[in-house]
Amino acid sequence: MDKYSFLNAAHTAYFADLYEQYQKNPDSVEPSWRAFFQGYDFGSESYGMDGDLVEGVSTQIPEQVQKEFQVVKLIDGYRSRGHLFTRTNPVRARRKYAPTLEIENFGLSQNDMDTVFSAGEIIGIGKRTLRQIVDHLERIYCDSIGVEYMYIRKPEEIQWIQNKLNVNDNQPQFSAEQKKHILKKLNEAVSFESFLHTKYVGQKRFSLEGNESLIPALDALIENASEHGVKEFVMGMAHRGRLSTLTNIFGKSAKDIFSEFDGKDYEQEVFDGDVKYHLGWTSNRVTDSGKQINLNIAPNPSHLETVGAVVEGIVRAKQDDKYSDNPSQVLPIVVHGDAAISGQGLVYEVVQMAQLDGYKTNGTIHIVVNNQIGFTTNYLDGRSSTYCTDVGKVTLSPVLHVNADDAEAVVHAMLFALHFRMKFKRDVFIDLLGYRKYGHNEGDEPRFTQPKLYKAISKHKNPRDIYAEKLMNEGVIDKGYVAQLEKDYKDKLEVKLEDSRKIDKTVITPFMENEWVDFNTVVEDKMLQPVDTSYPKKNLKHITKVISNLPEDKKFIRKIERLVQSRQKMFDDDKLDWAMAEHLAYGTLLEEGYDVRISGQDVERGTFSHRHAVVKVEDSEEEILLLNQISETQGNFYIYNSLLSEYGVVGFDYGYAMASPKTLTIWEAQFGDFSNGAQIMLDQYISAAEDKWKLQNGLVMLLPHGYEGQGAEHSSGRMERYLQLCAKDNMFVMDCTTPANMYHLLRKQMKAEFRKPLIVFTPKSLLRHPLVVSSVDEFANGSFQMIIDDASAKADKVKTLVFVTGKFYYDLLEQKEELKREDVALVRIEQLFPLPEKQIKDIISQYKNADDIVWAQEEPRNMGAYSHMLMHLDEAKSFRAATRRPYGAPAAGSGVRSKKRHQEVIDFVFDKTKNNQR
Numbered sequence: 001m002d003k004y005s006f007l008n009a010a011h012t013a014y015f016a017d018l019y020e021q022y023q024k025n026p027d028s029v030e031p032s033w034r035a036f037f038q039g040y041d042f043g044s045e046s047y048g049m050d051g052d053l054v055e056g057v058s059t060q061i062p063e064q065v066q067k068e069f070q071v072v073k074l075i076d077g078y079r080s081r082g083h084l085f086t087r088t089n090p091v092r093a094r095r096k097y098a099p100t101l102e103i104e105n106f107g108l109s110q111n112d113m114d115t116v117f118s119a120g121e122i123i124g125i126g127k128r129t130l131r132q133i134v135d136h137l138e139r140i141y142c143d144s145i146g147v148e149y150m151y152i153r154k155p156e157e158i159q160w161i162q163n164k165l166n167v168n169d170n171q172p173q174f175s176a177e178q179k180k181h182i183l184k185k186l187n188e189a190v191s192f193e194s195f196l197h198t199k200y201v202g203q204k205r206f207s208l209e210g211n212e213s214l215i216p217a218l219d220a221l222i223e224n225a226s227e228h229g230v231k232e233f234v235m236g237m238a239h240r241g242r243l244s245t246l247t248n249i250f251g252k253s254a255k256d257i258f259s260e261f262d263g264k265d266y267e268q269e270v271f272d273g274d275v276k277y278h279l280g281w282t283s284n285r286v287t288d289s290g291k292q293i294n295l296n297i298a299p300n301p302s303h304l305e306t307v308g309a310v311v312e313g314i315v316r317a318k319q320d321d322k323y324s325d326n327p328s329q330v331l332p333i334v335v336h337g338d339a340a341i342s343g344q345g346l347v348y349e350v351v352q353m354a355q356l357d358g359y360k361t362n363g364t365i366h367i368v369v370n371n372q373i374g375f376t377t378n379y380l381d382g383r384s385s386t387y388c389t390d391v392g393k394v395t396l397s398p399v400l401h402v403n404a405d406d407a408e409a410v411v412h413a414m415l416f417a418l419h420f421r422m423k424f425k426r427d428v429f430i431d432l433l434g435y436r437k438y439g440h441n442e443g444d445e446p447r448f449t450q451p452k453l454y455k456a457i458s459k460h461k462n463p464r465d466i467y468a469e470k471l472m473n474e475g476v477i478d479k480g481y482v483a484q485l486e487k488d489y490k491d492k493l494e495v496k497l498e499d500s501r502k503i504d505k506t507v508i509t510p511f512m513e514n515e516w517v518d519f520n521t522v523v524e525d526k527m528l529q530p531v532d533t534s535y536p537k538k539n540l541k542h543i544t545k546v547i548s549n550l551p552e553d554k555k556f557i558r559k560i561e562r563l564v565q566s567r568q569k570m571f572d573d574d575k576l577d578w579a580m581a582e583h584l585a586y587g588t589l590l591e592e593g594y595d596v597r598i599s600g601q602d603v604e605r606g607t608f609s610h611r612h613a614v615v616k617v618e619d620s621e622e623e624i625l626l627l628n629q630i631s632e633t634q635g636n637f638y639i640y641n642s643l644l645s646e647y648g649v650v651g652f653d654y655g656y657a658m659a660s661p662k663t664l665t666i667w668e669a670q671f672g673d674f675s676n677g678a679q680i681m682l683d684q685y686i687s688a689a690e691d692k693w694k695l696q697n698g699l700v701m702l703l704p705h706g707y708e709g710q711g712a713e714h715s716s717g718r719m720e721r722y723l724q725l726c727a728k729d730n731m732f733v734m735d736c737t738t739p740a741n742m743y744h745l746l747r748k749q750m751k752a753e754f755r756k757p758l759i760v761f762t763p764k765s766l767l768r769h770p771l772v773v774s775s776v777d778e779f780a781n782g783s784f785q786m787i788i789d790d791a792s793a794k795a796d797k798v799k800t801l802v803f804v805t806g807k808f809y810y811d812l813l814e815q816k817e818e819l820k821r822e823d824v825a826l827v828r829i830e831q832l833f834p835l836p837e838k839q840i841k842d843i844i845s846q847y848k849n850a851d852d853i854v855w856a857q858e859e860p861r862n863m864g865a866y867s868h869m870l871m872h873l874d875e876a877k878s879f880r881a882a883t884r885r886p887y888g889a890p891a892a893g894s895g896v897r898s899k900k901r902h903q904e905v906i907d908f909v910f911d912k913t914k915n916n917q918r
Contacts, residue, residue, distance in 0.1 A: 070107040071119035071130065075137065077101055079162075080150045082141025083401055084386075090405040091435045091456050092372075101142075103134065124166040139169035144409035146401040151393060157424055161398060164416060172408035176476050182407050183471060185216035186464040187485045188248045195493050196243070200261050208241030209437035211369045212463050213410040214335075217432070218249045220411045221333070221365070221418055222295070226287045228422045230331045232294040232318055236311035237335030238304050240369050240436075242297075245335075250295050251283045254493055256507070258500035280511035280693055298655070299511055299693040301684035304340035308350045309648045310685070313655025314512075315361040320595070320636070321660055328425060332364040338431075339374020341366075342383035347391050349648030354395050354427050358599055358640025359652055363421040365414075366392065366429045370404075371436035376449040392429040404434030407467045435460070510694045512659060519661055519696060522754040524729040524834045530783055533747040535588045537780040543587035544571040544580075547626045554617045554624070563612060564626075575773040578766065579610045581739035584779060585746035586613075586627055586637060589664055594750050595635040596627075597660075599642045599653055600668035600702075607670045607704065610767040613639050635663075646677030650701075654685050657699040661755050664746065665699050672703030672717020672761060673890070686757045687725035698755035700746070705735070705761040706807040707858040707891055709898040716859055716890035719832070722759045723868035726833040733833040735761040735806035735865075737788065740774035741830055744784035763807050771810060786831035787839045793825035793847075800824045801850035802909055803840070803879070805832060805865055808858040815906050824910065825850070832865055835872045844875060855879040856909045858902060862886040882909045 022029045084097040099105045103112070113131040120128035125136055141147065147170075149161045164170075174182070189212035197207070208214060222233060237245065246252040260279075280299030286292055298314060300307035311332050319327035334350075341347050353359035368389055374382045382388075389399045398420060400413045410432060417428040435457050438446065447454045468482045510516065548568035550556055556564075567583070570576050576584070586596045601607070604614035615624045627637040642649045650667050657665035669675045675682070689695040703717035722733050736742045742760075749758050766772045800823060804812060809828050816824055827843055829836075844853065855876060857864040861883040869876040884901050892898045907914045 067108070067112060067115070068117055068119050071117045071133065072122065074101075074103060074106040074108065075119060075122055075133070076150075077106060078137040078141045082137065083146030083148050083399075085142050086146035086401060086403075087142070087144060088146055088401045088403045088433045089372075090403055090433070091460055092453060103130070124163075136169060139171060140165050141170075143171070144403040144406040145170060145413050148387075148393075148399040148401075152396045152398065157398075160423065161420070164419070170412075172412035174408060174411075179408070179471055179474075179476050182216045182220075182411055183464070183467055183477070183482070184485060185219045185248065186212055186407055186467055187482065188489055189213075189215035189244050190462050190464040191486050191489045192244050192247060192254075192493070195490055196261075199258075199497065203261060207438060208244045208369070209462065210371055210457070211241060211404050211432055211434035211436075212244075213404045213407045213434070214241055214367065214369060214432060215244060215248050216407055217367075217410045217414040217430075218245065218333075221414050222249070222285070222293065223287050223289075224415055225331055225418055225422075226291040226293050227289065228418070229326070229329055230293070230422075231323070231329045233296065233331050233333060234311050234315045234318070235295075235297045235333040235335065236300060236307035237297070237369075238300060238307070238337055238340065239302075240337060240371070241335075246281055246297065250281050250297055251285060252281050254496040255500040255503075256509075258497050259503055259507075279508065280695075281509065282512050282514075296512060298658075299689070299695065301680075301692075303680050303684055304337060305344040305346045305350075306651060306680055306684060308334045308336075309346060309651025309681075310655035310658065312350060312353060312359065312361050312364065313652035313657075314659040315655075316359065316652070317656040317659035317663065319361065320597075320638070321663075328362045328422060330361070331421070332361050334364055334366050336366060336368045336388075337374065338368050338370035338372065338379065338388040339377065339382045341368055341391065342385060342388040343374065346647050346651070348394065349643070349645045350652075351391055351394050351427070352643055352645070353648060353652065354397075356640075356643060358638070358642065359649075362425040364427050365417050365421055366397075366427060367414075368429070368431045370431055370433045372433070372453075373436055373446075373450065376444075376446070378450065387431060389429045389431045392427065395427055397427040397429055399429040399431060401431040401433060404432045405463050405466050407463055434463075508694055515659060516661060516696060518753075520754050521690075521694075521696065522729065526754065527729055527732070527756065527834050528786075528836060531748045531752050533744040533751055533783055534781050535747070535779070537776060539588065539591060540584055540776060540780055541571065543584060543591065543630055544568060546630050547583050547587065550615060550624060550626070554622070555619055556615060557618050560612065560615055564615065570773075571776060574775050574777075576739050576776065576779060577610075577768070577773055578739050578742065578763065579606075579612075581743040581774070581779075582611060582746070583613070583627065585743045586664070587630055589747060589750050590627060590634040590637055591630050593633070593635050595638070595660070595663040596666075597638040597640075597653070597656060597663055598666040598668065599640045599649060600666075601642055601644060601670040601674075603668050604639055604641050607668075608764055608767055613637075646674055647681060650675070650678035650681045651685075654681060654697060654699050657697050657755075658695060661696070661698055662750070664750050666702060667699065668702040668762075669704065669717070671714045672705040673713045673715070675701065675703055676718060676721070682722070682725065687727075687730055690730060690756075696755040697757055698749055700749060700758045700760065702760050702762045704764050706764050706766070707898065707902060708765050709895040709902075710891075711893045711898075712889040712891050714891075716863060717761050718863070718890070719761055719859075719865055720863045720867060723832060723865060726868075729756070729834070731757040731759060731833065732831070733759045733761075734831055736830050737763075737766070737772070737806060737809050737828050738774050738778075739772065740778035740782050741785055741788070743774070743779050744782060748784050761806055766807050766810065769810060771813070784830075786829075786836040787843065788828040788830060789843060789846075790825040790827055794822065795825075795847050796849060797822050798825040798847045798850050800852040800854060800910070801844065801847045802826050802854040802856050802882075803829055803869075804856045805829045808856060811858070811902070811906060812856060812909055815910060819910060821910060829865075832868065833872075835868075837873055840873060841875065852912060853879050854882050854909055856882040856905070858884070858905060859890065860884040860887040863890060880912060 078101060085101055114129050116127050116129055118127050120126055120133050152158050189208060193207045193209050243257055247254050281297045283295050284292060285295055298307050298311050311334055315330050315332040318330045323329040372379050392399050402410050402413045413430055417430055420428045437457060471477045544567060548565055550564055567580060570580055590596060605612050625637060653665055653667040689697060705717035707715045726733060734745060736745060804826060809826060812826055825847060855866055855869055857866055866881055866883055882905055884905055
């Protein structure tokens, strides 16, 4: 027991440190604490909870001193738990929490209410009566805004927050003109929704009604952020309130939205479109102070929260490209639903990225449009946590809970969040607590599941009318002011509605059009055309020299030194392996001015230790990136080991590629199998975004794939799933077998005049296979080969023509050579989509004596590329399929069993009498 034991545990250490500091140097503590300590110098005795000296001396701490500390504990209680007792719920009573903040719970009584306490110095109001202290704390912590922040571990952040809260008792202080502007934006939000409700009866629009104060809050955020130097905003939000945000914040013409409501066809033939509340938008806005800002709202699928990861990637790409000296000039805003932020695991992944070198964006403002219900599920069934925003505490981010009916409080909270983000470059969360006027969509009947809540909502005034009444009482506006505001706004909407009905087809404006001005939209024929990816041998020689020499004045692990030096030997011996294919592809692109970004689990060295793009100094772990030392004018090489996430990281890197088409953006799976953790990104963005949203994207996915007896989760990248998603012209799918082909493929991804997602099934055992090498000349003067014919085969001798893809080729080649089978030709299909049908047919016609044409794959028959070949090539229907038989799991766990099955397939390729279907 020590002399501070009568303080609660949360406050003891803080107070003890502060008092020790005061004793050493009184001027070093805050004036408020200094004044407090000057009145009560405790000396060196040790007091117990009851005030007795521990040594047993009967001297008591003066009662007033004990009371002071009970007031200190009261203050601490409000700071820590005041948010539980706010007036933040506009339509129903809050849950009851205990213990309450009643003064009796802190050892105080009503008799103390008019006693003056020095503890008032702590909250910046000087010596005050307990009544005044409590009133002050109630206004700060228990009014329309509840603040959670006491878990933050940085004293400077806590102090900043407390200073901010003490200003005007955390109450909004707006001028009459500012109040009128807030009312104007509120009116736009309310009037827009009511206009749609009458003009498009029964159509889904996912209205903002019940949370309309989001609109003046976003308006204030953008206007004020521009004064803090923010140049660009990137926003992600799901459907709730999106149309109002697009019109009233982002400047999308209501005419275009009405045209989308009318369900007209699109002006572009090769474009399927999406529902109106999923579309993205980019615009430039001039703020009230005359500043030019860029606004982006990213397109999103119905899958809630998916867009959050994409937004962070877009922001980081913009920061790296244009604002590396001050990344805070790009501000991410992610709008969540209350059920989604607490229920969707992606949110946690994105939050965990917030401070990581490869993914941080200098703080995101997270806004929860909290309507207290998810589809038809009550909040009590939607989460175990107290608040939907509790995920924000993972990064010790402050959280502000705000009553959405109090428009001024909402704007005030938004400005607080902005100032915190700009000051500390960290995330901040706003929980905008409102309600949902109608059901999940406007055709739903919410009274089926929430009869009491919707009875209350039906009688509840909208936020505009509540605020207008407040301003009338204050004398800021007169009675007819709002009616005129509404008439003027709706008259404009009527004009836009008439204009929209004169247009035959809907025009969809591309998202981030400026970034994509140099790129064309292409169809399948263009994707099959060759791209010049050659590069001078002398430049390859220079790059090899750079990546083969570590700094001589630093100490490295000997094995790493030998590995790096071996790169030069490979070049000199004219035998370049897979790692050199990557290094030289990256190096040449960097030398040409492109940037390269790679992320994923263990990508810096590579899961199989082949890449070593980052080399660590042995003693200090200083990181050496030789690819950033090629030339003074080169692009930037970024490579980051990711957090253990697929969904969030793929979403982030997809967003990065979306915003930076001149960056080779790569995500590598640790094993290809693991990419299915990002399945929503694959289905909703990678395969479909160009059709839905006119979005090109050049993200490269490297998926290690190959059957080497490593079990079900370390064998197959599930190529069948990617191939099943392929259609017309939406992506490339590759399974390369030579370093040269991989080199040209990566260069082709940047040198083409268009961008498509590129899925590459990469090798594991082939990374060090003695046959998997290419010559320098193949790098310098070659090009990407969609099909590689059997160079050793003599066409007239071939009886069995085998089509194969990927690593399995080398297994078959070994068997062919062992059996000395000159009657077998092994042809590699390196590009699986778009499938080079003409070249395949030409090869078939070339081997005229082949009466046995085989499709060979190491995967089970229900996996791999077999079904894809059947779908896209008529001739494949007559191929003899040499595969494992169908299985539920991709591979056997037993190494012996796996090897046996593998050999059975190989045997069947060379002898059709051997049935492998056991």
